[in-house]
Amino acid sequence: MEQVGKAEESTSQQMTLEEARNVMWLRNNPEFHKPLGTLLDDGYLTRDRLKWAADNAYNPQLRQAATVIFDSLKQSNEERKIETSQTPGQSVASPLPGVNVDISIEDAQNTIWPFSSPPNCKGQPMGLLVNARQLVLKDLAYAIEKAWEKRVKQAATVLMLQQLNHTVNEPPESTGPLRIVSSGRTFAERKQLQLAMWMGLLLGGICLLPIFLYIYFVMPNANHITRKLLQIEPIQRLIFLPFTYFGLSQTTSSLKAAVFIVLIVIGLFASGIIMWLYNRVINHIMDKMVKNIDRYRKGQEGETKVVEAMIANLDDKWSLYRNISLPGRKKSDLDVILVGPPGVWVLEVKNYEGEYKNTGEDWQYRAGHIWKSLRKSPSRQVQKNAGTLSNFLKADGIRQYVNSIVVWANEETPLAVENPMVAVWQYNRLPEELGNIWQNQPIEQTQQKRIESKLTKLCQR
Numbered sequence: 001m002e003q004v005g006k007a008e009e010s011t012s013q014q015m016t017l018e019e020a021r022n023v024m025w026l027r028n029n030p031e032f033h034k035p036l037g038t039l040l041d042d043g044y045l046t047r048d049r050l051k052w053a054a055d056n057a058y059n060p061q062l063r064q065a066a067t068v069i070f071d072s073l074k075q076s077n078e079e080r081k082i083e084t085s086q087t088p089g090q091s092v093a094s095p096l097p098g099v100n101v102d103i104s105i106e107d108a109q110n111t112i113w114p115f116s117s118p119p120n121c122k123g124q125p126m127g128l129l130v131n132a133r134q135l136v137l138k139d140l141a142y143a144i145e146k147a148w149e150k151r152v153k154q155a156a157t158v159l160m161l162q163q164l165n166h167t168v169n170e171p172p173e174s175t176g177p178l179r180i181v182s183s184g185r186t187f188a189e190r191k192q193l194q195l196a197m198w199m200g201l202l203l204g205g206i207c208l209l210p211i212f213l214y215i216y217f218v219m220p221n222a223n224h225i226t227r228k229l230l231q232i233e234p235i236q237r238l239i240f241l242p243f244t245y246f247g248l249s250q251t252t253s254s255l256k257a258a259v260f261i262v263l264i265v266i267g268l269f270a271s272g273i274i275m276w277l278y279n280r281v282i283n284h285i286m287d288k289m290v291k292n293i294d295r296y297r298k299g300q301e302g303e304t305k306v307v308e309a310m311i312a313n314l315d316d317k318w319s320l321y322r323n324i325s326l327p328g329r330k331k332s333d334l335d336v337i338l339v340g341p342p343g344v345w346v347l348e349v350k351n352y353e354g355e356y357k358n359t360g361e362d363w364q365y366r367a368g369h370i371w372k373s374l375r376k377s378p379s380r381q382v383q384k385n386a387g388t389l390s391n392f393l394k395a396d397g398i399r400q401y402v403n404s405i406v407v408w409a410n411e412e413t414p415l416a417v418e419n420p421m422v423a424v425w426q427y428n429r430l431p432e433e434l435g436n437i438w439q440n441q442p443i444e445q446t447q448q449k450r451i452e453s454k455l456t457k458l459c460q461r
Contacts, residue, residue: 015064017072023065026057036065041132046125047073073131101161101168102438103154111155114147130159137163150435178314180307181459182322302351302409303335309430310338317341319452321459326392334385339451341442344402346389348382351409357416358424378406379422398450400443
């Protein structure tokens with residue numbers, strides 16, 4: 001075994017890059033049983049596949065060839081980072097000016113190419129495609145101009161700067177997660193507790209009301225009610241009918257017993273009717289309360305999902321404030337406030353079930369075959385909240401424009417949006433939307449600190 005290991009090591013040291021490129025790939029798929037160099041140029045071989053082959057391939061020659069090519073790509077990337085431009089006739093060339101970017105070189109290289117042109121490039125890491133000369137400056141410029149996702153634009157910019165021998169100043173690494181400050185229970189949680197309390201009070205009142213009425217009205221006046229009933233001639237005939245029919249004596253005790261029986265029958269019948277009405281009314285009220293509790297619960301779940309997505313995509317440069325109640329004659333409850341280097345945002349999170357659409361400031365939902373407008377438009381609601389927050393900050397001399405966003409948190413049923421008055425973020429595209437907000441004009445760090453301090457104090461009251 002030692003001799004085999006030494007032989008492999010000796011072969012690995014002697015294998016050149018050209019020899020490694022001529023080694024054949026795995027046989028398990030005839031379509032890709034080609035030389036490694038060909039598969040690398042075609043974009044099939046990625047860094048991950050080469051690393052896997054270098055560590056796990058059964059064929060020692062393939063394992064060695066993958067190691068040589070992987071090390072060569074790694075070395076070329078490292079040299080590219082420190083490479084400076086040099087023109088003929090000059091022994092040392094001064095580097096071109098450094099450019100600040102919002103994405104690291106490693107992230108740029110690992111970004112997936114989304115376009116079908118050039119052929120066989122879609123779905124491959126952009127760094128590998130650039131190294132294999134399958135992406136040229138023209139392709140990178142196209143991505144900068146046409147790409148939908150901001151990350152692709154940023155990655156193409158970084159790789160183009162590297163190709164032009166510019167110094168790329170990578171963003172500083174994050175030192176921690178998104179900072180979250182909460183003022184307590186959410187608006188949805190408070191509403192659920194209130195509705196549960198009202199349901200308990202209602203059920204208790206339903207059980208106690210008949211007993212209270214009987215004790216207060218019937219028991220003190222039982223004899224009086226009996227005498228009044230006996231004075232009514234039809235009731236007298238109804239009571240005496242059994243006595244007359246069976247030839248019984250109409251004594252006072254017998255009369256009272258008959259009246260008592262009749263009262264019980266009437267009471268049972270009236271109680272049945274009352275309980276039936278109670279049941280209909282109470283069930284209607286209870287069903288409505290349960291639906292409202294379920295609606296608030298879904299709203300709370302939507303807010304939690306959105307906050308978790310922001311934790312995954314934002315770092316300690318940002319602060320997130322939940323469940324803010326701004327002071328004033330009419331208190332405003334704000335779902336989420338986001339404060340960061342590019343500015344301030346108020347987010348209104350909606351997690352409605354069903355089919356909805358937003359046109360301008362109008363929000364509608366489908367009810368059967370027709371569309372009905374919502375009584376409260378989320379667009380107007382979040383705009384009002386943004387204005388209230390702006391005035392709240394202005395009271396302390398902080399003049400800051402507040403952006404307003406509606407977040408549609410129902411990932412199962414996308415919202416149809418057409419010319420929205422307020423920007424709408426779909427939950428499925430939340431990472432891209434959070435990346436795009438960096439395009440806003442940055443605010444001063446001292447301004448950001450003042451805003452965060454004021455909101456933090458508000459939460460701690």
